[in-house]
Amino acid sequence: MSGLDHLDTLFVVTAFLFQIILIIHFALRKWRFELALRYGVFVYWLSLAAVAVSIQILAGGKPWSFWIGGFIYLVWAVFGYAVEYKLDIQWRNPIRWPYFAPYVLLYLAVEMFYWWPLALIWKPLWYGYAVLFIISTILNISSHGPSKRDQQAEG
Secondary structure, eight states: OTTOOHHHHHHHHHHHHHHHHHHHHHHHHHHOHHHHHHHTHHHHHTHHHHHHHHHHHHHTTOOHHHHHHHHHHHHHHHHHHIIIIISOOOOTTTTOHHHHHHHHHHHHHHHHHHHTTHHHHOHHHHHHHHHHHHHHHHHHHHTOSSOHHHHHHHO
């Protein structure tokens, strides 16, 4: 792994920061929902930084698998921001498929393009990201019981 160039390092740091930020967000959503609701929008806004990184990686001549994730992140973020913050659509509970399907597919595409290229750099990075992805997924799923936003609206 000592032979990483600065663009490889930038990709690795970006990928792991994305996953760590998601873990923090999902933990807040699970245990401090009001904070997640207040600051969750920043997960979407960070897509702008991800695009800036992707542009650097693209300009540096790296293969598409290393720079596409930031652009997909932006698409996911714009969609999520519009649905959740601008239109305030409750799509998780009950599931509203026209919103749920693209949201989850875009989210998983971002995950895939931050995770899978790590194996091309150094296989242990891929395994490390897998551990963080599992933690993130457990927190994400467990934080989406009955909609806390709906509970707040009712109470």
